[in-house]
Amino acid sequence: MKLSIVAAIAAVLSTPAIGRADLVADCHVGAYRLSDGRVIDLAPDDAGLRYRMFDGTTGALRAAGDGAWASTLGWTDRPDGKRFVLGACGTGELRVDGALGQRIDFDVTETRFQGRGVELAGRLVLPKGRQRVAIAVLIHGSEDTSARKLYSLQRLLPAEGIGVFVYDKRGTGESGGAYTQDFGVLADDAVAAMREARRLAAGRAGRVGFQGGSQGGWVAPLAASRAPVDFVVVSFGLAVSPIEEDQQEVELEMRLAGHGPDAIAKALEVARAAEAVFMSGFTDGIARFDALRARYRTEPWYKDLRGNMTRLILPFSAQDLREKGPAYRFGTPLHYDSMPVLRTVGAPQLWILGEDDLEAPSAETARRIKSLAAQGRPITLAMFPHAEHGMTEYDGSRFDARVSTRYAAGYFEMMRDFMRDGRLGATYGASVITRPAKR
Numbered sequence: 001m002k003l004s005i006v007a008a009i010a011a012v013l014s015t016p017a018i019g020r021a022d023l024v025a026d027c028h029v030g031a032y033r034l035s036d037g038r039v040i041d042l043a044p045d046d047a048g049l050r051y052r053m054f055d056g057t058t059g060a061l062r063a064a065g066d067g068a069w070a071s072t073l074g075w076t077d078r079p080d081g082k083r084f085v086l087g088a089c090g091t092g093e094l095r096v097d098g099a100l101g102q103r104i105d106f107d108v109t110e111t112r113f114q115g116r117g118v119e120l121a122g123r124l125v126l127p128k129g130r131q132r133v134a135i136a137v138l139i140h141g142s143e144d145t146s147a148r149k150l151y152s153l154q155r156l157l158p159a160e161g162i163g164v165f166v167y168d169k170r171g172t173g174e175s176g177g178a179y180t181q182d183f184g185v186l187a188d189d190a191v192a193a194m195r196e197a198r199r200l201a202a203g204r205a206g207r208v209g210f211q212g213g214s215q216g217g218w219v220a221p222l223a224a225s226r227a228p229v230d231f232v233v234v235s236f237g238l239a240v241s242p243i244e245e246d247q248q249e250v251e252l253e254m255r256l257a258g259h260g261p262d263a264i265a266k267a268l269e270v271a272r273a274a275e276a277v278f279m280s281g282f283t284d285g286i287a288r289f290d291a292l293r294a295r296y297r298t299e300p301w302y303k304d305l306r307g308n309m310t311r312l313i314l315p316f317s318a319q320d321l322r323e324k325g326p327a328y329r330f331g332t333p334l335h336y337d338s339m340p341v342l343r344t345v346g347a348p349q350l351w352i353l354g355e356d357d358l359e360a361p362s363a364e365t366a367r368r369i370k371s372l373a374a375q376g377r378p379i380t381l382a383m384f385p386h387a388e389h390g391m392t393e394y395d396g397s398r399f400d401a402r403v404s405t406r407y408a409a410g411y412f413e414m415m416r417d418f419m420r421d422g423r424l425g426a427t428y429g430a431s432v433i434t435r436p437a438k439r
Contacts, residue, residue: 027089031155032101039159040101042094043152051084052152054160056407056429074405076395106158113196115170115189118177122167122193123148124200125158132206134419135163136233137194139223141214142181146173153211160416163204165197182331183218190223207231209347209419214360214389217351218338224345231422232349233415236357236389239342239365242309242334243275248361250307256399263301270296274310279334282325290318306400308359339368348378350418352411352431354387358399369434376439380424382431384408 026049031041039054042061049061051071059071059080073080087093092103107126112119127133136157140147146168148154154166170189171179180186190210198205209231212220217237224232238245250271254264270292276285293314296302305314313321342349351369353362362383369381388394391411392404410429417424424433 028086028094030092031104031106031159032092032094033104033159034096034099034101036099038099039104039156040096041152041155041159043155044150050152052156052407054156054412056409056411058406074392074403076403076405104155104159106155109200111196111200113167113192115175115177115192116185118170118175118189120167120170120176120189120193121148121174122165122196123154124163124165124197125154126163126201126204127158127161130204132204133161133163134207134209134230135165135197135201135205136209136211136415136419137165137190137197138167139186139190139210139212139216139220140169140172141212141216144172144179148173156412157416157419160412162416162419163197163201165193165200167193180331181215183222183333183336185331186219187222187226190219191227194223194227194229207419207422209233211235211415211419212237217360218336221338221341221345221349224347224349225341229347231419232345232347233418234349234351235411235415236354236360236362236391237351237365238360239338239351239368241336241338242332243279244364245360246275246308246310247271248364249358250305250310252361253306253358253399254301254304257301257304259301259304263299266296266299267301267305270305271307271310274307274313275334277313277321277325278309278332281329282321286318286321289313304400342368342372342379343377346378348380348418348422350380350382350414350424352382352384352391352414354389354391354408355383355385356387356394357389358402359389373434373436376437378436380418380436381434382414382424382428383434384411384429384431386430387411 028042033039041052042049045060052058058074061069061071061084064070067085069084071080071082083097085095094101105128107128109124111122113122138151138153147166148168151166154164157164168175170177198208207230209229210220210223211233213235217234220232220234250267251264254267273289273292277289353366372379386393387408391408393406393408394402394404396402408429410431414428
């Protein structure tokens with residue numbers, strides 16, 4: 001759920017666990033419509049299944065015996081009081097608190113298509129029928145896993161009448177090529193995915209656009225600047241550079257931990273040294289970074305130093321960084337400035353941000369998006385209070401002890417409406433909406 005700009009580096013410098021979701025295609029994975037009309041999706045999870053409802057309710061499912069499954073509240077370990085009974089494989093049935101659910105059938109087309117110099121694996125998922133529908137091309141965050149296997153939006157949106165094209169980005173799943181965080185390369189792949197979606201949908205393609213979460217917030221507008229689309233939806237993305245993201249996260253977390261200007265300045269000194277290591281491709285700056293860690297390690301504020309990139313290399317020795325780091329140069333444009341692109345994208349954009357996002361601090365991004373909206377650019381901002389990265393609400397008062405409990409109410413509905421109609425209704429949960437000024 002949490003998609004750091006350098007999540008893949010963290011995975012290789014540490015020893016990752018292999019989750020069940022990477023090993024098993026569960027026969028219960030799918031979207032279901034309950035007898036009361038609600039939509040619920042079951043997706044692979046690290047240790048079983050995760051349910052998501054279109055209203056934002058979610059939880060992990062764990063087998064409890066006799067065909068019953070217990071569920072948790074969000075990503076907590078607390079039970080949420082729901083009772084699931086999953087039918088035998090092949091029946092396409094389940095029960096949630098007694099309400100019968102039937103698997104929703106979609107028109108699904110598997111495909112392989114050409115990205116920039118590599119073959120990519122994709123899937124078009126359309127609601128059953130012959131009517132024209134809006135189609136959202138899902139653009140990845142920085143994760144190195146298969147979107148075709150794990151993305152629940154590929155079923156949640158079609159269940160609400162929106163088509164989806166989902167693909168494994170290069171170097172993941174069944175796609176070719178090497179994993180990269182080069183936004184330009186990824187944007188070209190996204191354009192190729194959009195064209196493949198239009199080709200496969202043919203006469204059923206209505207409005208077609210991009211939806212990108214986290215790192216996809218840099219890639220989706222860039223792709224839209226290279227080929228015409230009808231909409232762009234950015235979820236918990238950024239209009240600042242990856243370097244600025246790291247610095248803003250360090251400053252925000254230190255302030256939330258109660259530290260003053262002097263401690264924040266020292267923390268940012270360490271962060272800049274860590275960023276220099278990343279910028280060199282792990283070939284330079286390690287000695288300075290190591291010296292600063294040694295100088296400040298015993299100070300009271302040091303235990304609260306995190307950041308986005310910085311926290312990932314804090315635990316590792318200089319020798320580890322020298323030996324392992326250079327193998328993981330992913331081409332991330334660390335000083336990427338997205339504002340020139342955002343000023344030129346002609347397609348209507350919807351930016352959905354969490355006010356309390358720690359991993360991608362939203363304050364400066366929100367200010368920049370509002371400035372574009374005030375200039376009459378076709379860009380809308382929705383800010384959800386008490387929402388974290390991933391557009392989830394959370395429990396926990398300390399910044400480093402938050403646990404997500406659900407998706408923000410109105411988040412999924414907002415995306416559906418913008419994709420379908422190109423405009424929003426009056427209210428979506430507790431969000432505050434800034435609409436573009438009339439020219």
